[in-house]
Amino acid sequence: MTFQQEHLPKDKPATSDEQYGFAIETFLEDQWPYLVGILLVIFIFFYARYRWDKRHGKR
Numbered sequence: 001m002t003f004q005q006e007h008l009p010k011d012k013p014a015t016s017d018e019q020y021g022f023a024i025e026t027f028l029e030d031q032w033p034y035l036v037g038i039l040l041v042i043f044i045f046f047y048a049r050y051r052w053d054k055r056h057g058k059r
Contacts, residue, residue, distance in 0.1 A: 028035070
């Protein structure tokens with residue numbers, strides 16, 4: 001017994017996102033809170049290192 005699909009989808013040309021598979025704009029739109037968080041952690045790290053060096057007379 002075979003089941004046949006009555007209406008097969010027609011082929012459409014791929015959009016630019018589908019052709020390339022990755023777009024930086026969509027990545028930034030979806031991941032911006034994580035990127036801001038990473039930048040904040042990096043800023044805190046470098047500020048803490050700067051203050052540590054200044055407090056211990058290395059700069």
